[in-house]
Amino acid sequence: MPILDQWNLRLDADAILRGQGADPVILRTRRPNLVKIAEQAIGEALTRVYPIVLYERYPVGSILHNSIRLLNGKEITGKAISQYLSSSKEVLVMVCSIGAELEEYASQVMETDMVHGLALYGAGSAAVEALANAACQYFEEQAAQKNWQTTIPLSPGMIGWPIEVGQPQIFSLLDGEQAGVKLTESAIMLPMKSLSLILGLGEDLNQQGTPCDYCSMRDICKYRSDHAKQDA
Amino acid sequence: MSNTVDQTLDELKQALTDGDSNKTATLTRKSLDLGVEPLALIQNVIVPTLTQVGQDFQDFVIFLPELMASGDAAEKATAILEEALASSGQQMTSLGTVVIGTVENDVHDIGKNIVSTLVRAHGFKVVDLGRDVAPSVFLEAAQKEKADIVAMSSLMTTTRPSILSTINLFKEVELRNDYKFIIGGGSVTQVYADEVGADGFAPDAAAAVEVCKAILKK
Numbered sequence: 001m002p003i004l005d006q007w008n009l010r011l012d013a014d015a016i017l018r019g020q021g022a023d024p025v026i027l028r029t030r031r032p033n034l035v036k037i038a039e040q041a042i043g044e045a046l047t048r049v050y051p052i053v054l055y056e057r058y059p060v061g062s063i064l065h066n067s068i069r070l071l072n073g074k075e076i077t078g079k080a081i082s083q084y085l086s087s088s089k090e091v092l093v094m095v096c097s098i099g100a101e102l103e104e105y106a107s108q109v110m111e112t113d114m115v116h117g118l119a120l121y122g123a124g125s126a127a128v129e130a131l132a133n134a135a136c137q138y139f140e141e142q143a144a145q146k147n148w149q150t151t152i153p154l155s156p157g158m159i160g161w162p163i164e165v166g167q168p169q170i171f172s173l174l175d176g177e178q179a180g181v182k183l184t185e186s187a188i189m190l191p192m193k194s195l196s197l198i199l200g201l202g203e204d205l206n207q208q209g210t211p212c213d214y215c216s217m218r219d220i221c222k223y224r225s226d227h228a229k230q231d232a
Numbered sequence: 233m234s235n236t237v238d239q240t241l242d243e244l245k246q247a248l249t250d251g252d253s254n255k256t257a258t259l260t261r262k263s264l265d266l267g268v269e270p271l272a273l274i275q276n277v278i279v280p281t282l283t284q285v286g287q288d289f290q291d292f293v294i295f296l297p298e299l300m301a302s303g304d305a306a307e308k309a310t311a312i313l314e315e316a317l318a319s320s321g322q323q324m325t326s327l328g329t330v331v332i333g334t335v336e337n338d339v340h341d342i343g344k345n346i347v348s349t350l351v352r353a354h355g356f357k358v359v360d361l362g363r364d365v366a367p368s369v370f371l372e373a374a375q376k377e378k379a380d381i382v383a384m385s386s387l388m389t390t391t392r393p394s395i396l397s398t399i400n401l402f403k404e405v406e407l408r409n410d411y412k413f414i415i416g417g418g419s420v421t422q423v424y425a426d427e428v429g430a431d432g433f434a435p436d437a438a439a440a441v442e443v444c445k446a447i448l449k450k
Contacts, residue, residue: 017297020296020297021295021297022295022296022297022298023295026295027295027298030298031297031298031301034301037297110345113304114300114304114345114346115251115297115301115304117345118297118300118342119297122297162389163388163390164389184337185337186337186390187388187390188337188388188390192340
């Protein structure tokens with residue numbers, strides 16, 4: 001399975017603060033000390049992340065009411081799947097991970113300094129999200145070369161694709177161990193700072209909406225307004 | 233109280249609210265030097281300030297890192313006050329003992345760590361069992377520590393059944409009614425708490441403190 005491991009991830013304090021559930025604009029004014037801690041976390045994090053993307057493309061065989069069936073006979077089920085991937089000619093499944101070192105370091109730091117530790121966890125969340133965004137952009141550009149498009153990325157745990165359904169489906173299509181990512185019986189990915197995604201590829205795809213529309217955290221998420229701004 | 237004392241206590245409240253650990257530690261020591269009793273500091277300054285900070289978090293006035301910074305500052309102040317009490321032969325009265333952990337098969341522990349910090353800062357004794365905690369480990373710790381509350385966290389819907397397994401184990405050995413059970417985490421709701429027969433549910437870390445206090449008042 002193809003692996004991409006040459007990524008130049010960039011982090012900034014705002015992304016780290018968002019990764020901790022905070023609004024960076026407000027914190028810059030109100031708590032500059034927390035911004036400094038986030039800035040300090042950038043350097044510590046970047047030396048401890050090992051970005052890797054494992055992926056595979058599968059031709060779509062048929063579209064069913066609540067699922068799609070791949071040519072290899074495997075099925076991916078879920079309301080979000082059928083809604084967004086139904087026009088796809090291929091699906092691309094991927095696992096993005098930044099490795100375990102940063103989260104292990106964050107856990108150690110958290111034992112003595114919770115605020116610093118939380119910033120490092122925020123940095124990990126920001127890093128894996130940045131990796132997933134970069135990977136999606138890479139595959140979008142690849143698709144564009146043959147005049148194809150990509151759908152919005154879908155992840156298990158979104159509304160319409162329960163985590164206990166989606167994660168085993170993705171890991172049945174990918175050997176996560178090749179990227180150092182393991183799926184536990186509880187459908188948790190280890191290292192924790194990993195994301196699994198699926199993209200539809202093809203022509204004239206349904207590209208409406210945003211991942212936020214299907215996110216179970218959408219009503220309380222501090223990221224949402226930023227995504228909405230980007231999408232506007 | 234003299235103006236100097238008043239001013240110092242006001243500054244201490246502000247430092248706690250701002251989550252400034254170093255300033256909090258300095259002002260806590262200064263308050264003691266000015267003759268303020270450690271217990272009075274806890275009851276009249278630290279707990280009310282932290283309660284307000286928790287309320288601000290629940291009201292979406294402040295963000296998680298700010299809540300955490302205040303909790304961390306309060307822990308540092310409390311450690312200084314415990315030391316002062318110990319050196320004068322006194323002991324800090326605990327509000328109760330909480331045995332806490334992330335349930336079996338779940339490895340997400342940030343939320344649980346935040347709850348531990350805040351609950352401890354409010355004056356509870358907290359025994360943190362870590363993550364991926366088996367029901368038998370909760371049981372053993374609750375007995376050993378003579379816990380008042382068993383607090384369980386579960387982030388994932390896939391690990392949520394471990395909450396029920398843990399409560400069921402306490403039932404099997406006929407110890408369910410010896411402890412109060414509170415639950416929280418991303419996968420947990422009040423409806424689920426009612427389903428599994430938990431005594432309390434906390435949607436966030438600040439609420440967990442209030443639930444612990446309320447549950448032991450009953």
